[in-house]
Amino acid sequence: MTPHPAEDAPAATESYISSSDAHSAHNYHPLPVVVATADGAWMTDVEGRRYLDMLAGYSALNFGHGNRRLIEAAKAQLERVTLTSRAFHHDRFAEFCTELAELCGMEMVLPMNTGAEAVETAVKTARKWGYRVKGVPDGRARIVVASDNFHGRTTTIVSFSTDAEARADFGPYTPGFDIVPYGDLAALREAVTDETVAVLLEPIQGEAGVLVPPPGYLAGVRELTRERSVLFIADEIQSGLGRTGRTFACEHEGVVP
Ligand SMILES: Cc1ncc(COP(=O)(O)O)c(C=O)c1O
Missing domain, CATH: 3.90.1150.10 (Aspartate Aminotransferase, domain 1)
Structure with a gap:
């Protein structure tokens, strides 16, 4: 200053x-x-x-x-063209999505306006995958998250926050989330059940104070989720797009969520 x-x-x-x-x-x-x-x-x-x-x-x-x-x-x-909404196609959309998917190393992208919407969509996608692909009984899907997470401020997302300021007075809360200490692979392994559809984590926790997990954690999460047929959702809203020296922070451990 x-x-x-x-x-x-x-x-x-x-x-x-x-x-x-x-x-x-x-x-x-x-x-x-x-x-x-x-x-x-x-x-x-x-x-x-x-x-x-x-x-x-x-x-x-x-x-x-x-x-x-x-x-x-x-x-x-x-x-x-100022705006088309998704009611029409427009001539830049395909090019945008193609280049963005290539940058992200993913097959497809879904543009969103905010981080919270992106996380909400990931939660919905994981649950639907759980019911339709993994075979979890309807209404029973669970998602494992980390303590001190910050994924946004919608009612579902604050339901699995451990920050009283983000959560207090906004109940009733959305069920279906299990909270484990961040960086603790053993606790995560314990929390995963046959009804777990996803593990949702920040590869580096942002609002919690910029917490880098222990070496091997992200790779361990990837291995565990693959073994147990669980999706790994990485919220790179803070850590992504070059902020840690790689396009995504998961790349530091060679992990593709
Ligand atoms: C890791 C993480 N996820 C999600 C969000 C929510 O993003 P938005 O405020 O755009 O909804 C944030 C916002 O800071 C964030 O840090």
Whole structure:
């Protein structure tokens, strides 16, 4: 942070914060910094102070603020066709999905707007696979997750959170989840039953404080899930797309979820 105190320094920040507090729901507790402009990795607040943005929108902005190539591409597409929804095909969708699947090393992709939706879809897919392919009796599918996880804020996802702030007062909760300590392969092995359809994990836990699991953990999870005919769902929403030096953090252990 480079301090550049403006004449009306704290007053401007305070005034923006109190006016947003007056009219926006209090569901988050941001730092008392009001960003006005940004370029690349640098942000400037309403006081003229500059900050090196090491959060990068919780990695939603790994390419930096105001990236010219991306802004030009987005503007050109918005002017060409603004929105089709999925009711129609459009001429860029196939190319986008093909390139994204190739980048991810996967056969198919399903674009989502938020991380929570992606996790919800993974939960639904795993359960359906469990009933239709694995043969789990209807309504009995279980998914093993880790303590201190963060996968989003929907009612199903907070049902298996161990963070009271994320979970308290939002019940009744969605059943079907078993929680084991993160990084503990033996506990995971104990928790898997014939009704387990998936293990859902962050390859590096983000909100928990950037916790890297013990060496061999992810490879062990992959081996165990393969042995027990269970899906391994890796939530790479924080750790993915180059943030750990590989496209996905699972690649550090040669693991494909
Ligand atoms: C690991 C992980 N999964 C899921 C999410 C939820 O993403 P979103 O806020 O886009 O729903 C987050 C958000 O920070 C996350 O860190």
